[in-house]
Amino acid sequence: MAFSYFSAKEVGEGIFQITNGIFDDTLPTFCYLVLGEKAAMLVDSMYGVGSLKEFCETLTDKPIIHVATHFHGDHTGGSYEFSEFYMSPKDFESFYAGMGRSGGNAMRTAKRRTLPEYQDQLREQDMIEPKEVRLHPIFEGDLIDLGGKQIEVIEVPGHTAGEIVLLDRKARCLYSGDTCNTNTLLQLDPKCCVAEYIENLRKLNGYRSAFDTLFNGHDIQNATIIDEGIELCEKILRHEDAHLPVTSFSGTASLAAQRIGNTMNRVDGKRFNAVYNDDRIFRAADGIHTITV
Numbered sequence: 001m002a003f004s005y006f007s008a009k010e011v012g013e014g015i016f017q018i019t020n021g022i023f024d025d026t027l028p029t030f031c032y033l034v035l036g037e038k039a040a041m042l043v044d045s046m047y048g049v050g051s052l053k054e055f056c057e058t059l060t061d062k063p064i065i066h067v068a069t070h071f072h073g074d075h076t077g078g079s080y081e082f083s084e085f086y087m088s089p090k091d092f093e094s095f096y097a098g099m100g101r102s103g104g105n106a107m108r109t110a111k112r113r114t115l116p117e118y119q120d121q122l123r124e125q126d127m128i129e130p131k132e133v134r135l136h137p138i139f140e141g142d143l144i145d146l147g148g149k150q151i152e153v154i155e156v157p158g159h160t161a162g163e164i165v166l167l168d169r170k171a172r173c174l175y176s177g178d179t180c181n182t183n184t185l186l187q188l189d190p191k192c193c194v195a196e197y198i199e200n201l202r203k204l205n206g207y208r209s210a211f212d213t214l215f216n217g218h219d220i221q222n223a224t225i226i227d228e229g230i231e232l233c234e235k236i237l238r239h240e241d242a243h244l245p246v247t248s249f250s251g252t253a254s255l256a257a258q259r260i261g262n263t264m265n266r267v268d269g270k271r272f273n274a275v276y277n278d279d280r281i282f283r284a285a286d287g288i289h290t291i292t293v
């Protein structure tokens with residue numbers, strides 16, 4: 001079979017989960033191509049390893065609307081291939097700041113993550129590097145009309161200030177990036193706090209009659225993981241969580257809300273976990289103030 005940077009699996013009617021099939025399985029990363037009658041929507045774009053645009057065009061001949069759930073490089077690395085795409089404006093500044101730093105990133109990621117048997121197939125010219133791209137702002141309540149199905153935007157800040165999920169009522173699912181998963185990183189964006197994140201999860205639960213599944217950037221989860229997220233984050237607020245010291249991949253000291261086993265799974269069998277910073281549990285306005293004289 002011809003070498004391909006990508007593989008796809010149909011996880012729902014007209015919903016393709018795409019991954020870099022040549023990578024090891026240390027951190028599976030996915031994006032989703034959702035087909036409508038008039039247009040297709042690509043949610044996130046992974047690392048920029050290989051031409052995702054060309055791969056998507058083997059799955060659909062409809063025009064592709066590209067949306068990013070948030071600005072992180074494992075969700076927007078391939079976005080530069082598209083002349084324009086949609087993202088929350090609350091993540092624009094961080095996205096542009098990252099652009100300046102990410103030259104050569106795609107090839108570095110490819111070399112680090114690709115299985116030995118495919119290493120000699122990696123070609124520099126296949127990597128997607130940052131370039132100017134037209135970003136369109138997208139807001140809570142916006143509808144993306146694919147023809148035969150409309151996708152609804154819901155803002156769920158926490159992992160980043162501009163994190164959004166996309167509700168597909170017809171398929172009863174969310175395309176949800178890194179919003180709520182087994183390792184929800186709440187320590188990365190200084191504009192976010194745990195108290196606000198809980199409010200956003202509660203808001204998201206208000207839509208629960210409309211979806212059963214979360215198609216996340218790194219896994220697929222039953223919607224009940226949101227209940228676990230609210231439960232565990234409430235424990236963080238009461239200081240009743242495990243508050244286990246961890247060093248996040250960015251090198252900073254943070255806390256994990258639940259104990260994890262060898263496989264990063266919770267030892268109590270539940271799925272949701274969060275990493276957070278002690279000084280960003282509460283909003284500044286309702287948090288703990290240090291009073292000095």
Ligand SMILES: [Zn+2]
Nearest residue numbers: 070072159178
């Ligand atoms: Zn992320």
